[in-house]
Amino acid sequence: MAKLKLKVSASEKNAKAAEENRRLLKENNVFTMNLIGSPGCGKTSILEYTAKNCEGRFAVIVGDVKTALDADRILDCDIPAYPIETDGGCHLTAGQIGKIIQQIDLSSIDYLFIENVGNLVCPSTFDLGEDVKIGVLSIPEGDEKVRKYPALFSRTQVVFINKTDLLPHCRYDLAKVEDDCRMAQQTVQIFQVSATIGEGFEGWMDYLKNCRTEKHT
Ligand SMILES: Nc1nc2c(ncn2[C@@H]2O[C@H](COP(=O)(O)OP(=O)(O)OP(=O)(O)O)[C@@H](O)[C@H]2O)c(=O)[nH]1
Ligand SMILES: [Mg+2]
Secondary structure, three states: OHHHHHHHHHHHHHHHHHHHHHHHHHHOOOEEEEEEEOOOOOHHHHHHHHHHHOOOOEEEEEEEOOOOHHHHHHHOOOOOEEEEEOOOOOOOOHHHHHHHHOOOOHHHOOEEEEEOOOOOOHHHHOOOOOOEEEEEEEHHHOOOHHHHOHHHHOOOOEEEEEOHHHHHHOOOOHHHHHHHHHHHOOOOEEEEOEOOOOEOOHHHHHHHHHHHHHHHO
């Protein structure tokens, strides 16, 4: 009973912090995206491509269990990056994001990306105050992930299917995965990309532009 009460209050605490983050980010017209996917699916690579090729002013918060290696990769693209080392934690919390956004000049950015800890389960149900959750899949992981992890894919407004350059080497039914994504979330926008060779990002660029227009009018 006491354990249940503790659990409820932790999730209530997170929800409250997420609402406060959302209020602050909205007030500053910052469009915020929470990237979730398995370890190695290409979250940082997609952000590197975005930083180098898409228009807008960005900041990135990067969650990892250990190290600031990914934040360093983003800094190398001349984008402000803020690492969060969770030290064993399998997802980011709204409280952690709240502490970081106090350090960011929100009036100087259009987009905030949050790269969550590589994990298809735990980050799914933790609201960070984002506008959208973005799921990242990749070809070598196999084509059943959307069906296996419904808690995430029922909440993702955008899905990347990354590493399309590896399609000739893997058995992967792209059409089926797209169907699964739409079954889980009818209005999802799907981008098939290869972050390594920079292929398939036109739709993503339009998406970002549209989000900014909506926020700033
Ligand atoms: N072939 C291929 N490799 C890719 C692509 N995108 C990323 N990679 C490789 O996949 C590996 C993992 O990429 P990351 O961007 O670090 O993946 P991540 O999701 O950020 O990983 P974690 O932060 O550790 O969860 C690296 O070796 C990348 O070079 C792609 O489109 N094609
Ligand atoms: Mg990464």
